[in-house]
Amino acid sequence: MSFINFAAREINCKIVYYGAGLGGKTTNLQHIYQKTAEQQKGKMISLATETERTLFFDFLPLDLGSVRGFKTRIHLYTVPGQVFYDASRKLILRGVDGIVFVADSQQERMDANVEALDNLMANLKEHGYDFFKIPYVLQLNKRDLPNVLPVDTLSKPLALVAPAKRARLLAVGNRQIAALGIITAQIPLMGKAGLQHARRADAFERCCRAAVGFGHGVN
Numbered sequence: 001m002s003f004i005n006f007a008a009r010e011i012n013c014k015i016v017y018y019g020a021g022l023g024g025k026t027t028n029l030q031h032i033y034q035k036t037a038e039q040q041k042g043k044m045i046s047l048a049t050e051t052e053r054t055l056f057f058d059f060l061p062l063d064l065g066s067v068r069g070f071k072t073r074i075h076l077y078t079v080p081g082q083v084f085y086d087a088s089r090k091l092i093l094r095g096v097d098g099i100v101f102v103a104d105s106q107q108e109r110m111d112a113n114v115e116a117l118d119n120l121m122a123n124l125k126e127h128g129y130d131f132f133k134i135p136y137v138l139q140l141n142k143r144d145l146p147n148v149l150p151v152d153t154l155s156k157p158l159a160l161v162a163p164a165k166r167a168r169l170l171a172v173g174n175r176q177i178a179a180l181g182i183i184t185a186q187i188p189l190m191g192k193a194g195l196q197h198a199r200r201a202d203a204f205e206r207c208c209r210a211a212v213g214f215g216h217g218v219n
């Protein structure tokens with residue numbers, strides 16, 4: 001699905017941040033934007049209402065430099081979380097290369113997390129994509145709040161893989177850069193450049209290394 005333009009020697013890749021409303025998707029992109037060097041990033045575009053809820057999507061292009069002579073870019077998108085924007089969510093998933101699912105760790109948001117994951121699966125299916133074949137990272141957000149569920153309770157239903165693999169797909173806490181590193185590492189052609197970008201951007205190298213199997217669990 002990543003778009004390779006041989007004539008222009010470019011690789012473009014699309015990562016979508018999915019999850020329930022107010023889970024922290026826009027905050028992820030804002031953090032990545034702040035941590036990224038000026039020459040590596042394009043303009044972050046947010047289409048929001050006056051009340052600052054994402055109306056349609058956020059968009060952030062990042063330049064990862066050159067991979068085997070190809071100029072490599074990743075495009076980060078968020079989807080609007082509110083239930084009635086389903087058509088927008090479906091549209092944004094078109095051509096997706098990797099998904100970061102941002103879960104709200106608060107107990108009272110668990111139903112909303114599960115609903116958002118069901119919605120993701122249904123929308124992928126409508127495009128003819130197989131959820132289990134698309135690179136996927138679960139980011140457990142809002143760990144600083146008092147009423148959060150344990151990591152296991154959240155990751156079991158939200159990272160639908162065997163327990164042994166789960167730690168490699170998990171970024172716990174405000175690990176926005178780690179989540180980005182983990183997802184790009186899973187995308188063919190993007191792996192090395194994606195990780196380098198994450199390393200340059202922040203001090204989450206350990207998490208990224210763990211995510212690609214060098215070390216222990218990400219949390």
Ligand SMILES: Nc1nc2c(ncn2[C@@H]2O[C@H](COP(=O)(O)OP(=O)(O)O)[C@@H](O)[C@H]2O)c(=O)[nH]1
Pocket residue numbers: 019020021022023024025026027028054078081102141142143144145173174
């Ligand atoms: N306490 C806390 N608040 C967060 C965290 N991440 C995001 N927020 C807040 O949650 C609200 C919704 O975040 P936003 O990124 O707009 O959610 P979105 O609807 O998924 O895009 C905002 O007020 C954020 O500042 C977090 O890790 N901890």
Ligand SMILES: [Mg+2]
Pocket residue numbers: 025026027053054078079080081
């Ligand atoms: Mg938003």
